[in-house]
Amino acid sequence: MLRFFAPLIAPLVGALFVCSLLWAIVMSPHAPAAHLASEEFHLAPKAIHYSFEGPLGRYDNEQLQRGFQVYKEVCSACHSMRLVAFRDLEEIGFTKPEVKALAKGWATETPSLNPDTGEAATRKSLPSDFFPGPYPNEIAARAGNNNALPPDMSLLAKAREGGPAYIASLVTGYADVPADLKKQFPDFNVPPGLHYNPYFANLNIAMPPPLVSDGQVTYADGTKATRLQMATDVSAFLMWAAEPKLENRKRTGIAVVGYLIIATLLAFAAYRNIWHGRKH
């Protein structure tokens, strides 16, 4: 039955789908889609190179410490980093006493309970605590930021197309609306409270420029804190925050792939040996 009917019915079913598609082609609107300013003026991230790129890439601890300083003094005013704990900072070269001091001196305290009354309270952070965020909850965060929500930064470097280079480009990318754009798209405007930034998908971002001038932070190691330097350092730190096991992963990878290459060569030799003299 199936053997006889299948070759007859199949072309009919096929023709049905093909006709439906042809009809869809006929019916599709021929007017070209509206041109958007965000297609024309959006910029790809700048070419910024990091020490952790490539199969042998490693984090640069001095850069991560500088980046942490930028996060602490600039970003953390609005952005939380709830998945990173103070103790994790030992991995990027801070000593135990330094970590303890950083936790204790953090701008906001860790939520806790009053042990006597059970009422909500806060306390000084310990190395085992995660970074306390700047706002107690989302409503507070939105209320403080013109109804925009500053995203948590723990995974930001992995959660954006373009990664750390995108973040560094974005925070240094604020500009005036180009004259060309105004000419081509007279309707384009930057709504009040937003800022023009060609690296942002729709060109208008709620975040005010975070790095306004060179020397905004004073690096302890004497590195000149240009805006691009601060942006590069903090984006490297964000990559570490998002992928703390990167060095471990790449180191393990070299060993595993090396081992597998040797094992595969042996397997190939065994295969040729067994098939020796037998045509196939």
Added chain:
Amino acid sequence: MSFPWAAHYAPKNPFMRWMDEKLPLPRLVYNAVGAGYPVPRNLNYFWNFGVLAGAALGIQIITGVILAMHYAANGLVAFDSVEHIMRDVNSGWLIRYAHANGASFFFIVVYMHIFRGLYYGSYKAPREMVWLLGVVIFLLMMATAFMGYVLPWGQMSFWGAQVITGFFSAIPVVGEPIRMWLLGGFAPDNDALNRFFSLHYLLPFVIAAVIVLHIWALHLPGSNNPTGVAVQGPEDTVPFHPYYTAKDGFGLGVFLICFSLMVFFAPNALGHPDNYIPANPLSTPAHIVPEWYFLPFYAILKSFTANFLGVPAKLWGVMAMFGAILLLFFLPWIDRSPIRSGNYRPIYKKLFWVLVVDVLLLGYLGQAEVTPTVVLLSQLCAGYYFAHFLIVIPIIAKFETPLPLPNSISESVLHGEAAEAAPYGTAATA
């Protein structure tokens, strides 16, 4: 099981004799993947992918069982429990990246396996049942992979679940109630997450069981081969072990090298950045795309943009997407050409490569931003996909003149070298 000249299992010591009497498991293994299974001697590297798919399933089950020890299937904590695995569990990053990329590699080797079957006519008689069970495995894999992608409860997890369960709402009248029944609510939430986790843990073992049937059904007629010509005598075959165990060992090594390169050096290359943002029902991502291995079918879904014959466009799209896979069930009967191997089918061979390019193009179009050009190209490619299987194959099966087939596998391999043609075991000593 397959050929009369298959070597017979003979237990070598008293313990194995005792075992053979009480529970003949060693005999089963010997006959299935040991010296007792004669295999055509001319298999090329494309025949490695069946074993590799089995290995990929093994990797998924082992890494998956370990992940489940640390993962929590609850909407409030699922995302953080995955980050806990990445940051705090010993080598948790390795287990998770291996599992996430393992899914991609499972699909890569299965797609190679399927296209090998299409080119060499492995779906044709007497192996129809092998093919049917294979399509069942493919469907189970797609369901498992989809539910697995929901578990990290990131933005793409949530919105992917929203879109894919939304397919069911295209069914007239009962669609919406079915969708709500599947999800356990109006939108994906904790109930959906819980049942997806339960099924995601169950289905791989169902897949393993269907694989057993797949291999069982294969061993009755024996493996196909690049000539498509049936095995005629002992000179056409070699025992699976050691010949193909050795070749598969090498293939497995190459597979693991490619897999490791992804896991250790580009673990997020095949994922989507949005899935590192926790699920948020109030914020829709700009572009919702499924995992890469669903993209050709996603492109087919999106290419039906007009109502036709009173059927809404969305329903056409959903029918076409499922139809694109379900038509594979009928392929053994749609293609009536008696010639199996594409090597001897000049027209089919060319159209096979057109199909490969067509599917790759559909994959590209599935993730591309929707522009009029992209839509038109997907419509043409989707049209070719259906025309290829349902119209072109039945027609060329009737009108194509095949090239002359070799008389036997050994003839095609040996070109008349008589000593080589001796049955296995005699030539090696001669």
